[in-house]
Amino acid sequence: MTGHSLNRRPGIKDVAASAGVSIKTVSRVVNAEEAVHPETRARVIQAIQTLGYVPNTAARSLKSGTNGSIGIVIDSLADPFFAALVSAIETRALAEGLSVLVASSNLDSDREREQLLSLVAGHQVAGVIFAPVADEHPYLDPFRTTTPVVAVDRSRAGFDCVVVDDRGATALAVQQLVELGHERIAFFDRDERFSTIHRRLDGYLDVLRDAGLPYDPELVSSTVDGSLDYLSEAQRLLGLERPATAFFASNAKAAIGLTTALHRIHRQNTAMIAFGDFAFADVLRPGVSCIDQDPFLIGNAAIERLLALREGPKNDPREWIVPTALLLRGSGEIPAPPDATSHAHISTTEGQLA
Amino acid sequence: MTGHSLNRRPGIKDVAASAGVSIKTVSRVVNAEEAVHPETRARVIQAIQTLGYVPNTAARSLKSGTNGSIGIVIDSLADPFFAALVSAIETRALAEGLSVLVASSNLDSDREREQLLSLVAGHQVAGVIFAPVADEHPYLDPFRTTTPVVAVDRSRAGFDCVVVDDRGATALAVQQLVELGHERIAFFDRDERFSTIHRRLDGYLDVLRDAGLPYDPELVSSTVDGSLDYLSEAQRLLGLERPATAFFASNAKAAIGLTTALHRIHRQNTAMIAFGDFAFADVLRPGVSCIDQDPFLIGNAAIERLLALREGPKNDPREWIVPTALLLRGSGEIPAPPDATSHAHISTTEGQLA
DNA sequence: ACCCGCGACGACAACGTTGTCAAGTCGTTG
DNA sequence: CAACGACTTGACAACGTTGTCGTCGCGGGT
Incomplete structure (x- = not known):
């Protein structure tokens, strides 16, 4: 019993052992870093596939301090407008390799607060898009420096907002x-x-x-x-x-x-x-x-803005007006x-x- | 410069220091465990509130091996039927303290596979509800012992299914x-x-x-x-x-x-x-x-079944027929x-x- | 006086991954 | 032949939390 593959999910260590390399090299391959010999890379990829290895998101975000998902808080998913909006966001997020954590505020500002904090502080999402309920969101301040936030549908001072006129x-x-x-x-x-x-x-x-x-x-x-x-x-x-x-x-x-x-x-x-x-x-x-x-236009504008905020340092927040017909x-x-x-x-x- | 509070998010250590206890005790309070002196507990809670401490989900799930959220994979959120279904699930999940990770398959079975694996293996969600696309889902097998799975809308052998007749x-x-x-x-x-x-x-x-x-x-x-x-x-x-x-x-x-x-x-x-x-x-x-x-009926039945599976050992999967009118x-x-x-x-x- | 048990708490390792840094292997050059 | 740089790789710590186990103090039974 050398404690091998069966019955435990394969971790990076198992892949490393199977490919005959160190865990760090596996990490490099998984993260598509340059400095890996093509031959080694191939061996690692092979090992990953045979073992069915999938990297553990929790460990990853623990290290990096940021979860690979974006958080959304809207009034209710039962509202077709917001559902379509979330759909647009989700589509774009997938292309970016991001998951979507969705929560509803039900127009209750206490619940809004709870959900936003859970996303930002608890899950450490890579960004937040939300339809604001309360007038002020001071509790988000400590996170504003690290977590981009975009408001949709309803405008709020201090946030980048995607709204219609x-x-x-x-x-x-x-x-x-x-x-x-x-x-x-x-x-x-x-x-x-x-x-x-x-x-x-x-x-x-x-x-x-x-x-x-x-x-x-x-x-x-x-x-x-x-x-x-x-x-x-x-x-x-x-x-x-x-x-x-x-x-x-x-x-x-x-x-x-x-x-x-x-x-x-x-x-x-x-x-x-x-x-x-x-x-x-x-x-x-x-x-x-x-x-x-158009909820798709609004959703797209919001996620696009969010992604931009992830990159460059954020200039002053502004309102983004999406046209209506x-x-x-x-x-x-x-x-x-x-x-x-x-x-x-x-x-x-x-x-x-x- | 004693490297204190400012500019870094408070962790369990900060709370412990502030309350004059060990991190383990803080952990106990956060997880509502019994063996804590009421007076100590009060002190810890006080510290938590003044610091605005929110436990880190990533670290938590890294240790416990299970993320406090449930994964959903449906055709598309732009479909009002599925949007309402997700809404019902989200409402119930919130009451249970669970978050919702939602992804769409767009009726593509490769994408379905990718999303399901990301949820189950990557995020290690506490459970999955999905509208199956492919006929078979063998890649889920390794996880079935630990992660409850419920299929909705379309029935599949081997899964608990919530469908209509x-x-x-x-x-x-x-x-x-x-x-x-x-x-x-x-x-x-x-x-x-x-x-x-x-x-x-x-x-x-x-x-x-x-x-x-x-x-x-x-x-x-x-x-x-x-x-x-x-x-x-x-x-x-x-x-x-x-x-x-x-x-x-x-x-x-x-x-x-x-x-x-x-x-x-x-x-x-x-x-x-x-x-x-x-x-x-x-x-x-x-x-x-x-x-x-009724998407709400279906969603409710699905999440209810999922929660049940989290508790008891799962008996044979069966089909749950939701009535139509x-x-x-x-x-x-x-x-x-x-x-x-x-x-x-x-x-x-x-x-x-x- | 002794021991035992119990309630309250803390020290420490571990979860799986990535960042840091150092070390090794080459081929090339002076 | 020595020295150097470019490239590839690995050892190890750290992220924030919880599980395991041990310690401490105290009260009651003998």
Whole structure:
């Protein structure tokens, strides 16, 4: 019993013994270092293959201080937007020989903290991409010097951020509605928890102001406790004395809920534009017009930036704006009913135009 | 310069020094072992918090031989079904204090092998859940004694598998169509690469046989090189001498493609049932009837089984069948046009029943 | 007074790998 | 022939943690 191969996983030592070299040489071969005689290299590779040796990641990262994987923290994988985003990152990471550790924050900032620390301090990941929940992340400071961090979807000061121009894209969409004569445009799902939504609301307000339309809080539906009854809310808005004639859904959930609701009450011929594309938006009658925020573009930009940070010393963090597209599919082009608001609009805010 | 706290991450040694105990005692506290005096424990915890100590996962798993995370290999995260499945697993894993390493196979068995080995041998994960691609996975054998493995979505001999009853569920759906008088039922996306699809085709054939209907290969559309032009294929089927009067989509991609195609040519009033629920299936007109295969149920069952395998010695692997539901939403209940096939059907395969 | 047992704790090796540094082997040059 | 450099290789420590085993102090039974 010379304690050989059977029943224990082969380690670098076994390979070394089998190839008749030292463990260091095996290490060199595994890490594709130059200084190894081709013949020796061949012998080692041979040994690796017959033994089925796979280097131990734990030992490796213990020595090097950095794990060969990147950490991701997003709201939830059940959200198709984030799932696609992670998918894009994973694809690129694989090409780089990096694994992906994924965790969800569930929009809870305590959980976000826990997960981020586990990744950065515990697993010592080579980098982190996350969709920030809390406003501040001071606990990441000690790691910032060694671990590159990129924020996605929601912007945060101090981090490289990959986001879309929420305010501008929203403005463009709402502008489209205004140009078709809509004066009563409902905004769905104001939600104080998300700065993203905040900016979209700002874009909405920008257009109203520039068009000289009054801002009516009654037209803005708020999510309470993360949920909203789209059906009754839609009915309320359509039943106002001066009813809403167009809808803007500021997120995918609202888009789905609203679309479903409008179809259910057979009012699908109401003008509507949604922030975020979704499956079947173009199959419905009429097609739901959307602001397309491509998760693959965002994911790619984020991982690309992360990889860049791994190399060069990081200059000041900045915001990376990924372009969006306004996909008009019918629902956004439905003009306001001529009689919607029969009295002429009197602009009282002239001077405010740029 | 006594080389203290600043600029280096605190290790167990720093905590020990700060609390005036040995590193072993800190280890005991971190691992919640009994034999520690409450007072000492408090002192250590205090030190841990002030220093912001987080144990190093790499060193931990190097010693213990097992990483505190579970590995997942699925087709692609961009597929909402798998994304939801991973989400369910991740949620449960978190509760167990386990992280999630996720990789995609992209349906490539070489890549599957690479990823599985990286997880099992490289990262030494505490367990693996994967959607098998290859028929055999002999390279996993050396690890089976120490690492629990659970297959999902597609069944494989030798593994605990969490799947749905593809054949039975399909049969139920096709039966529904047959009962409404359909005799020309198209089957979409025969794909040799997936045993899942194979079994669904079997279910389809079961019903035809039991109903005494002839099997017409012209009604079965095959995916070539992973893609299919649903529009022209649908038109071909509807243009046959004896046209298809109902469609069965054996996977979500086919369902989406087919639905889009039928809408585009304004034939959405064709009977149709899809395997796999998808967003908006109930918003379309008519609603698309679906066999609902709940990814959360599957994910939960898989992780639950995995956790069980971590404990007890594993008895023989078995198949765990997760129930499906036939969601009738309109499209599946559209009867066959009375004149579709005007000649009476003559059963010549009587004896085969039961 | 003695011994034994038990609870609390620490010294030290070990996990598998890589970085550091030194040593060996050549062929080439002065 | 000695000296040198280029190339190839190996011995050994170290990464941060946990397992093993030993030590210490104290209380109770004889």
